[in-house]
Amino acid sequence: MQCLKFEFFLRTVRRSVAFAVLLIWAAVSAIAQAPDQQGFEIMKNLDIFSNTIKELDLDYVDKINPGELTQTGIEAMLESLDPYTNFIPESQVEDYKFITTGQYGGIGALIHQQGNAVVISEPYEGSPAHKAGLKAGDRIIELNGKPTAGKSYEDVSSILKGQSGSMVHLRIQREGEPGIIEKNITREIIKIDNIPFSGMVSEGIGYIKLTGFTQNAGKEVKQAFMKLREGNKLQDIIIDLRGNGGGLLNEAVDIANLFVERGQEIVSTKGKMADKNRTHFTMNPPVDLNIPVVVLVDRQSASASEILAGSLQDLDRGVIVGQRTFGKGLVQNVVPLSYNAQIKITVAKYYIPSGRCIQAIDYEHKKKDGSFGKIPDSLIRAFKTRNGRTVYDGGGIQPDLLTEPRKFSNVALSLYSKYLIFDFATRFEREHPAIPPAGEFEISDTVYNQFLDYIKDKDYSYTTRSERALEQLKSEAVRDHCFDSITGEYNHLKERMAENKKEDLKRYRDQIKELLKMEIVTRYYFQKGKIEASLKQDKELSEAIGLLKEKEKYTAILAGKYHNPKPEIPIRNDEEDDNPLE
Numbered sequence: 001m002q003c004l005k006f007e008f009f010l011r012t013v014r015r016s017v018a019f020a021v022l023l024i025w026a027a028v029s030a031i032a033q034a035p036d037q038q039g040f041e042i043m044k045n046l047d048i049f050s051n052t053i054k055e056l057d058l059d060y061v062d063k064i065n066p067g068e069l070t071q072t073g074i075e076a077m078l079e080s081l082d083p084y085t086n087f088i089p090e091s092q093v094e095d096y097k098f099i100t101t102g103q104y105g106g107i108g109a110l111i112h113q114q115g116n117a118v119v120i121s122e123p124y125e126g127s128p129a130h131k132a133g134l135k136a137g138d139r140i141i142e143l144n145g146k147p148t149a150g151k152s153y154e155d156v157s158s159i160l161k162g163q164s165g166s167m168v169h170l171r172i173q174r175e176g177e178p179g180i181i182e183k184n185i186t187r188e189i190i191k192i193d194n195i196p197f198s199g200m201v202s203e204g205i206g207y208i209k210l211t212g213f214t215q216n217a218g219k220e221v222k223q224a225f226m227k228l229r230e231g232n233k234l235q236d237i238i239i240d241l242r243g244n245g246g247g248l249l250n251e252a253v254d255i256a257n258l259f260v261e262r263g264q265e266i267v268s269t270k271g272k273m274a275d276k277n278r279t280h281f282t283m284n285p286p287v288d289l290n291i292p293v294v295v296l297v298d299r300q301s302a303s304a305s306e307i308l309a310g311s312l313q314d315l316d317r318g319v320i321v322g323q324r325t326f327g328k329g330l331v332q333n334v335v336p337l338s339y340n341a342q343i344k345i346t347v348a349k350y351y352i353p354s355g356r357c358i359q360a361i362d363y364e365h366k367k368k369d370g371s372f373g374k375i376p377d378s379l380i381r382a383f384k385t386r387n388g389r390t391v392y393d394g395g396g397i398q399p400d401l402l403t404e405p406r407k408f409s410n411v412a413l414s415l416y417s418k419y420l421i422f423d424f425a426t427r428f429e430r431e432h433p434a435i436p437p438a439g440e441f442e443i444s445d446t447v448y449n450q451f452l453d454y455i456k457d458k459d460y461s462y463t464t465r466s467e468r469a470l471e472q473l474k475s476e477a478v479r480d481h482c483f484d485s486i487t488g489e490y491n492h493l494k495e496r497m498a499e500n501k502k503e504d505l506k507r508y509r510d511q512i513k514e515l516l517k518m519e520i521v522t523r524y525y526f527q528k529g530k531i532e533a534s535l536k537q538d539k540e541l542s543e544a545i546g547l548l549k550e551k552e553k554y555t556a557i558l559a560g561k562y563h564n565p566k567p568e569i570p571i572r573n574d575e576e577d578d579n580p581l582e
Contacts, residue, residue: 109124215251221258362374
């Protein structure tokens, strides 16, 4: 159910051996001009690669698929570098354009895989899917006369996308309605807004949720800010970058420019080639140099989000609240190849105004097992902000005010990941034509009890950490030949844990109610309503609002006079993030 965030997804597709050979010999011709050892090594290995495919085609006992072999070779080669250097075949060029423009041709709906079915997660408000009457929960059983059985949601997505003005025919099943529903939907250019919600969250305090940095993100933020300032007595602004995986570097510069004087350096890039060394300055008159700014970040805030947050921190123009950011300090350029293909290559690292690079993973030095590690603590360096505050490189932007990341219980995660909350919301929307406004709607005890009745015969089994630890204990005891002596205690603990789990639906009812509310509100008020409804339970937003109301503390942080009770040195958290709702 996730929208597309930052640029990890581009993969290779099948290419013919003729294509591979043409690419290779085109490269050989170009490299032949370079007499150095590096050029010779490249020519030698390209020749080996070409001959390997030809010999396999001639002599291998079974018929080979040259396209698949080439795909495997390219993937392995690029994956040995970093996750951001990707081959973009002609068939995926439009998908890449979506990352930069936020636009694509299609019907405008999120979809997901649910068992063997492909299901509508959410139609975008005002999209062709929405206007045609598609609803969340609709199961797509046929597209353009062909069954979807056996197809993945990626396969279905590629069919739903297409040229604006073209038509796609859908046959769907909808819970509670007999028979098959047929829809003819004309594709349009779908534009995903960088700002799904903005508004006032407290007296004098405005809020802008920024989810991407596609083209015109800077203009959209400026328009949202001006609207808040013109229609309200705006005194402070909160920019929410949580979950924002980044996008275009220049858009981050333009947004920083709203609050920073013209001519200020925001980010510089440094690469192996001199033409990749560039410095990006603010080019326009600022909109407001004095309004207090708070930026919300989390572990999914990356790339352009880190440029924006980090530059405002380095220039002491805003206070950062949340968790340490992702740590992507690498710059990519797209280079055209033959046959309309492209390759996205990491060409430089970026540095924010204090001079620090916030790249967390050291892709230059591979471990013996083939993996990459984080920048070691011994190599992390201290830098100074404009006001002399100490900040660090080597792993994302550390907030000025650290908050604990939100964690959901095992039972809440299970109910969510197994689509029981989603399916209940589908039924709820069918039985309730309307609900109160997004900011007012709450899950009553009556509705919650209805949900408990709904899941009585459903599977939402899950394993707690305590249960995993107990099973590990059993394995170790069996290995040490002493399990027989503790079998009674083991069985007793196992029974107690099972009894304890039965209370989870009561113990974590507030979490489950919150997830139910978010899913139900989305059915009526789409993404904007979902964000608005979430603000009441948002502890980090409350922290930001409290800070802006306490101006002495805000000023002290920017002046470097506030004593942060939590350490300023980089915090390492190498545990796998097992919370998909965050």
